[in-house]
Each structure stands twice: as structure tokens, then as C-alpha cells.
Amino acid sequence: MNRQYRRYMQWCAALLALLLASGCAMTTMREHPDFAAQKRQVKNIAVLPTDVEYLLLVLTGDNERLTDEERNVKTTMAEALPGLLEQRGYQVRKTSAEELATIVKDANFTIEQAKSAYNEVSKQLYERGMVEEEEAKKFRVSIGPVGAAVAEALKADAFLFTRYSGFKKSEGLIAKEIVSSAMLGALTGVVVVPAPAGGSMEMALIDGYSGDVLWTNRGGGQVAATAIATNLLVKLPATGTVAQMEKANAQAKAAVAAENEKRAAASTSSDGTP
Amino acid sequence: MSGVRHIHLFVCLTLFGLMSGCVTAPVAPLTERNHGYGQSEDEQKLIRRANQFETELLAKGLVLDDDTVTTYVQRVGQELVPTVTDGAVAIRFHVLRDPLVNAFALPNGGIYLNVGLLARLENEAQLAHVIGHEIAHVVQRHGLQQHHSRKATIIAAHIADVALFGTSIAYLPALGALASYSQEAESESDRLAIGYMVSAGYSLQGAEQLFKLLQEVNQRESIWGSVYSSHPDNAQRASETRSILAGRYSNVGSGRINARDYQQIRERIVLENLRLKLNIHQYALAVKAAEHDLALAPASPWLHYYRGEAYRLMAEDPSGAAREYAWIQDEKLNDELVERYRQLRTVHLDKARQSYRQGLSQDRNFAMAHRGLGLVAYAEGDGQTASNELNQYLNLGREIHDRRYINNILGRIHP
Structure with missing residues (x-):
């Protein structure tokens, strides 16, 4: 099965597991304990260009890269990500591959090395799949000093890298899947409509001084890449005034919930009858 | 589109696919007059993909930018390209910054030799066989033959699996679709490579030595099924090559080996x-490679340093070290294995320290050894020693690329 499609299906399976196990709050997010406890001050973030791979999946398996789509996704992500981070209270240091090449020696390779190092630690981070929210804040992994040169040149406290794998299916493949689903449906009474397109995304925020992985999240769906990014980044801990507002909102909600509970308890008479 | 129309389309496409798989035109090598390179739609697609792939390798900075090494490899390569090719394909040679033991040829004439493979070779004659083998893939248009047989698709999927578990070199799946060949194609390339070596005046001992070397390459150090690993099929290749050398080329005189330049x-x-x-995170493999090279160059402070780094990182990343072990041994990664590596922390830090000191004994001003000793001391909680050593590193080092990282550590020692 194609790698893109397999990642997408893994993400769907994980989402299904989440829905089924929604009694416990499970998450795809991971957070360094120091970041979760706000012991690391990250004010400005450098956003690296998104890695994009977008495939046309075909019946024969001879899949094709759709370079125009890839360019579009890179552009829309470059436009969207800074705003999404600013909504979480961070200052953003925007950069392009061209700028990086002029200010960091061997920038492209250094960034590739950082990504390779992250790929390795990502295996440790995600070997258990979804975990409970409290468990998600206990991950201490680092990519080492490899990314510090990039963060230093960009004068950023941390950098965010994002990779997106997207696919769409050819008419022939869709036809084949519909036939397979129909045949299976005739046997089992259940018909699953195969997705004609989709994508999955992973983001990682790396400390620009220590190389520690501060926060990661992954997800996917049959929506645009920027929509997936929005859903992932809403889980990034906020900072500054945004964090204060969120804290105030959470406290207000908790106070209202406590008040409602008190009233519900008070409206019950002492012998338990309403 | 209605369901019925989908079914019709599916049936038509399946039949077409099955029929087109059966009817394939023979592929003429570039040494023939009317080879027709680049004229079929299939081959144009392959060339386009190969061009895209190369653009991506360059954009990621994966192509080694070292004039001395590149000029040398290009010189050897150009001596081997058969003179009968009409220039329809520009055969080019590059070195890839990839530690896997591998080399590959693309349908557009691009030939890439991984740093991991070059580090294993001992002389120019061995390199000549590797390059000759890859040239043969291009000249014989094995890429197009493979595309016709669709094996590449299966191999691409399999290589994608390997890529997910074994290594993080992200380009591997694309490579599988462009540069994976049948056993027959590999054998043909071996035969032709020997012919190219003879024409260029290389010693055929290079071919025999190469196969012996490759038998020592752990399959995990290369790509699944690669001719550059100790894959079982390669023992047969070695045997076939020996037969060819004993037969057709038994009277060929000794040629050049050129170990010194290499x-x-x-x-x-x-x-x-x-x-x-x-x-x-190939720590154990790095120790093995460093020790192999230290046997040849025991006075190299840098080799001692990298061996030290491998041990230090094993100590600091027991999960990563355990994962590597499980991957190499094809065992299941479990908590016991990780705990075993945690227990070895002190041993690994000691080995790291010894290695750094050996590096320092070769060169008293070797800044990197001070870096290593400082990080070991920091890992052991000895802030004073760590601070002294890391400051020595910052003072002695000429080009410090991780000043921020080191200053961050010094900041934690003396907040």
C-alpha cells in the first residue's frame, strides 16, 4: 500500500480509536515536560518551509508526484502558519529556503540533517500511538545540536518544521475501490466509501538552544492542508497574553461548572428526592 | 460517476493493464545504432521523474559539494563509459551524503555513489567495478526494462517499509521506483562492468575484492535486496563473476589498482x-566503522573523536541505542532491552572519555576532544570539569558551529 495512503489510514484508525476510547482523553500530541510546565521561554519561532509530498495514486501502482499541487500546498502553508502561531501568542520569524541558503552555511543540508534526526526521535515519540493527555507531557527527546546553527542564524528561540503527505486517487483506482467496497458490502452488509483524497501532517517545535523536542502533533483528514495545520496548532500551548486569556477562560469555565454542580446538589432535597 | 460506469471503467482498465503487461517492445542498449532512447512515453516519464528526483536531492543539499572528491569520481567514471555511446545520455557521476552502503543509476544518466559505500572501498579498481556496474544499468536501459516488468512498484513499496523502520533517508521510496533492477539485470551489469574495467586498464582483482568486502556488509547497512549488501543473491553473483574472470578474462594481465590515490x-x-x-542514531555501526578505520589510521584524532561520540550518544540515548540493536539483530524492541542499555551508561561514558583522550594524545590542541570530554562530564554531573573542558573547546576551536548549544549547557551549569 502506498506510504501516503497508509499514513492517512493509520491516522483514521487512530481517530477511530480515540472516538471509541473517548472516556479517557487520548492525544496524538507530545510535549516536553519543561515546555508543559512553562519552564522554557519560547518567544519567537522560525517557521521552516513545509516539506510536501503529494501523489496521484493510480490503479497500476505507478504513482505520480503532482508537483503543481505540492507547490500550492507549500505556498498556502507558508502564508497560513505564521498567522496560526501568532494566534497562539508567538512572534514569528518567517523565512524562505532562499534566505536560509544565504545566512546559514550549507543550510539545506543542515535542515535535512535536523529532519533526519527528528525522524529518528519521532519513532520513540510515537511507538505507542495515541497516549493519555497526562502521559503526552512526559516525553524528553532531543535532536542534539544540529538545528541550533539554523535557529541561531535566524535569531529564533525555536523552529517549527512541518511535513505534509497528500494524495488523490485516479478515476481508475476509485472505480476499483468502489467495486471492491460493493463486493465486500454484498457479503458483509457494510459498505465503506473509500476516500478519493486526503492527507496527513506532522509538526514539530524544536528548541533552538538545546535541540530538545518541545512539542509535536500529527493528524490528517479529507481536508485542505491548512485546515489540518489549524487543528494541530490549536493544541500548541499558548504564550503571553493569549496564554493568560486562555487561563482566565478556563478558570471562568471551571467556576461556572462548579456553581452549576452546587446548584444541582442544592436543588436535591436531603432525602435525595428532587 | 455512476456505480455501473465505475465498474465498466475498472474492468476496462484491468484488461488494458494485463494486456499491456504482456506486450512489451524489446529495449535496445545505448551501444546500438537506433536505440530510440527517450522516444517512448514510458521512458520520457522515467526521465522526467529522474530529473525531479535529482532536483530534490540537490535542493536538500544531499549531493556532496567537495571538488576534490567529485573531480576524482568523475575522472574514474568518464574513463569507464563505453566509447560507443552516441551522447544521447549525459552520464554524470555524483557522491551522495548518505551513510547507507549503496550506489544507484537513474534512467537519465545520473549515477550516485553513497558516502557509506565509498568509505568501505579500498582502492580505485574496486571503485571502477562499482561505477562500471552502474554505467551498465544506464547503457542497457535497465530502468525502462524494469518499468515494463513492474517489479519496481513492489520493490518501492517494500523499500518504503524499510525506510520507515530502518533509516530515515526520506528519498528511498522514490529511489525504489527509479533504480531497482532484476537479478538478471544485476548479473548483466556485473559482466559489462568487467569489460569496461578491462578497456580502461583496471585490475580485475578489484571485482573479486569488492564482492568479498560486500559479504561483510550487514544487510541493515544497505538497502534491502541491494547488490551492495550481503544479500544471499550476492553470493551467487560473486560466484558468477569468478567464473567469468577464470574464463573469458583469464589471460588479461594485471591492471592498475591505484590504492594510494583512492x-x-x-x-x-x-x-x-x-x-x-x-x-x-547508528551508534554501534559508527563504532564499528570508526574502529575499522582506526586500524588503518590509528593516529587520526578525528576518528578517535567520532568513536567517542558514538559511545557518548549511546549513553545519553539508551532508547535510540536499543532501537538500533533491535533493528540490526532483527529482534523486537522491548523495555528490557532499553533497560539493558541504561545499565551500560557508565561503561559507555567511560569508553567515550577514553576515546576523546586518545584523540587528545594525538593532537594536544584538538578542540573537539575537549568538547567531548566536557559533554561527558556534564552527563556525569561534574559541572566544574564540564565547564573547564567546554570553555577550552570554545577557546581553541576555529570554526564553532554549535556555540549556542554549548553556551546553553554552560548556562545550565552556571545559571
Whole structure:
């Protein structure tokens, strides 16, 4: 099965597991304990260009890269990500591959090395799949000093890298899947409509001084890449005034919930009858 | 589109696919007059993909930018290209910053030799066989033949699996679709490579030595099924090559081996290879590679340093070290294995310290040894020693690329 499609299906399976196990709050997010406890001050973030791979999946398996789509996704992500981070209270240091090449020696390779190092630690981070929210804040992994040169040149406290794998299916493949689903449906009474397109995304925020992985999240769906990014980044801990507002909102909600509970308890008479 | 129309389309496409798989035109090598390179739609697609792939390798900075090494490899390569090719394909030679033991040829004439493979070779004659083998893939248009047989698709999927578990070199799946060949194609390339070596005046001992070397390459150090690993099929290749050498080429005189020139190039490559291995958490493999090279060059402070780094990182990343062990041994990764590596922390830190000190004994001003000793001391909680050593590193080092990282550590020692 194609790698893109397999990642997408893994993400769907994980989402299904989440829905089924929604009694416990499970998450795809991971957070360094120091970041979760706000012991690391990250004010400005450098956003690296998104890695994009977008495939046309075909019946024969001879899949094709759709370079125009890839360019579009890179552009829309470059436009969207800074705003999404600013909504979480961070200052953003925007950069392009061209700028990086002029200010960091061997920038492209250094960034590739950082990504390779992250790929390795990502295996440790995600070997258990979804975990409970409290468990998600206990991950201490680092990519080492490899990314510090990039963060230093960009004068950023941390950098965010994002990779997106997207696919769409050819008419022939869709036809084949519909036939397979129909045949299976005739046997089992259940018909699953195969997705004609989709994508999955992973983001990682790396400390620009220590190389520690501060926060990661992954997800996917049959929506645009920027929509997936929005859903992932809403889980990034906020900072500054945004964090204060969120804290105030959470406290207000908790106070209202406590008040409602008190009233519900008070409206019950002492012998338990309403 | 209605369901019925989908079914019709599916049936038509399946039949077409089955029929087109059966009817394939023979592919003429570039040595023939009317080879028709680049005229079929299939081959144009392959060339386009190969061009895209190369653009991506360059954009990621994966192509080694070292004039001395590149000029040397290009010189050897051009001597081997058969003179009968009409220039329809520009055969080009590059070195890839990849620690896997591998080389590959693309349908557009691009030939890539990984740093991991070059670090294993010992002389120019061995290199000549590797390059000759890859040239043969291009000349014989094995890429197009493979595309017709669709094996590449299956191999691409399999290589994608390997890529997910074994290594993080992200380009591997694309490579599988462009540069994976049948056993027959590999054998044909071996035969032709020998012919190219004879024409260029290389000693055929290079071919025999190469196969012996490859038998020592752990399959995990290369790509699944690669001709550059100790894959079981390769023992047969070695046997076939020996038969050819004993038969058709038994009267060929000794040719050039040119070990000295190769060693000078190799010195530039081995350190890059070690650095790349450590970046993808191949710690034990880095120790093995460093010790192999230290046997040849015991006075190299850099080799001692990288061996030290491998041990230090094993100590600091027991999960990563356990994962590597499980991957190499094809065992299941479990908590017991990780705990075993945690227990070895002190041993690994001691070995790291010894290695750094050996590096320092070769060169008293070797700044990197101070870096290593400082990080070991920091890992052991000895802030004073860590601070002294890391400051020595910052003072002695000429080009410090991780000043921020080191200053961050010093900041934690003296907040």
C-alpha cells in the first residue's frame, strides 16, 4: 500500500480509536515536560518551509508526484502558519529556503540533517500511538545540536518544521475501490466509501538552544492542508497574553461548572428526592 | 460517476493493464545504432521523474559539494563509459551524503555513489567495478526494462517499509521506483562492468575484492535486496563473476589498482560517513566503522573523536541505542532491552572519555576532544570539569558551529 495512503489510514484508525476510547482523553500530541510546565521561554519561532509530498495514486501502482499541487500546498502553508502561531501568542520569524541558503552555511543540508534526526526521535515519540493527555507531557527527546546553527542564524528561540503527505486517487483506482467496497458490502452488509483524497501532517517545535523536542502533533483528514495545520496548532500551548486569556477562560469555565454542580446538589432535597 | 460506469471503467482498465503487461517492445542498449532512447512515453516519464528526483536531492543539499572528491569520481567514471555511446545520455557521476552502503543509476544518466559505500572501498579498481556496474544499468536501459516488468512498484513499496523502520533517508521510496533492477539485470551489469574495467586498464582483482568486502556488509547497512549488501543473491553473483574472470578474462594481465590515490579521497569521506551515521542514531555501526578505520589510521584524532561520540550518544540515548540493536539483530524492541542499555551508561561514558583522550594524545590542541570530554562530564554531573573542558573547546576551536548549544549547557551549569 502506498506510504501516503497508509499514513492517512493509520491516522483514521487512530481517530477511530480515540472516538471509541473517548472516556479517557487520548492525544496524538507530545510535549516536553519543561515546555508543559512553562519552564522554557519560547518567544519567537522560525517557521521552516513545509516539506510536501503529494501523489496521484493510480490503479497500476505507478504513482505520480503532482508537483503543481505540492507547490500550492507549500505556498498556502507558508502564508497560513505564521498567522496560526501568532494566534497562539508567538512572534514569528518567517523565512524562505532562499534566505536560509544565504545566512546559514550549507543550510539545506543542515535542515535535512535536523529532519533526519527528528525522524529518528519521532519513532520513540510515537511507538505507542495515541497516549493519555497526562502521559503526552512526559516525553524528553532531543535532536542534539544540529538545528541550533539554523535557529541561531535566524535569531529564533525555536523552529517549527512541518511535513505534509497528500494524495488523490485516479478515476481508475476509485472505480476499483468502489467495486471492491460493493463486493465486500454484498457479503458483509457494510459498505465503506473509500476516500478519493486526503492527507496527513506532522509538526514539530524544536528548541533552538538545546535541540530538545518541545512539542509535536500529527493528524490528517479529507481536508485542505491548512485546515489540518489549524487543528494541530490549536493544541500548541499558548504564550503571553493569549496564554493568560486562555487561563482566565478556563478558570471562568471551571467556576461556572462548579456553581452549576452546587446548584444541582442544592436543588436535591436531603432525602435525595428532587 | 455512476456505480455501473465505475465498474465498466475498472474492468476496462484491468484488461488494458494485463494486456499491456504482456506486450512489451524489446529495449535496445545505448551501444546500438537506433536505440530510440527517450522516444517512448514510458521512458520520457522515467526521465522526467529522474530529473525531479535529482532536483530534490540537490535542493536538500544531499549531493556532496567537495571538488576534490567529485573531480576524482568523475575522472574514474568518464574513463569507464563505453566509447560507443552516441551522447544521447549525459552520464554524470555524483557522491551522495548518505551513510547507507549503496550506489544507484537513474534512467537519465545520473549515477550516485553513497558516502557509506565509498568509505568501505579500498582502492580505485574496486571503485571502477562499482561505477562500471552502474554505467551498465544506464547503457542497457535497465530502468525502462524494469518499468515494463513492474517489479519496481513492489520493490518501492517494500523499500518504503524499510525506510520507515530502518533509516530515515526520506528519498528511498522514490529511489525504489527509479533504480531497482532484476537479478538478471544485476548479473548483466556485473559482466559489462568487467569489460569496461578491462578497456580502461583496471585490475580485475578489484571485482573479486569488492564482492568479498560486500559479504561483510550487514544487510541493515544497505538497502534491502541491494547488490551492495550481503544479500544471499550476492553470493551467487560473486560466484558468477569468478567464473567469468577464470574464463573469458583469464589471460588479461594485471591492471592498475591505484590504492594510494583512492586512500587520499577516502580520508575525506570516512569522517563525513561517521557524522552522517551518528545523526541517524547508528551508534554501534559508527563504532564499528570508526574502529575499522582506526586500524588503518590509528593516529587520526578525528576518528578517535567520532568513536567517542558514538559511545557518548549511546549513553545519553539508551532508547535510540536499543532501537538500533533491535533493528540490526532483527529482534523486537522491548523495555528490557532499553533497560539493558541504561545499565551500560557508565561503561559507555567511560569508553567515550577514553576515546576523546586518545584523540587528545594525538593532537594536544584538538578542540573537539575537549568538547567531548566536557559533554561527558556534564552527563556525569561534574559541572566544574564540564565547564573547564567546554570553555577550552570554545577557546581553541576555529570554526564553532554549535556555540549556542554549548553556551546553553554552560548556562545550565552556571545559571
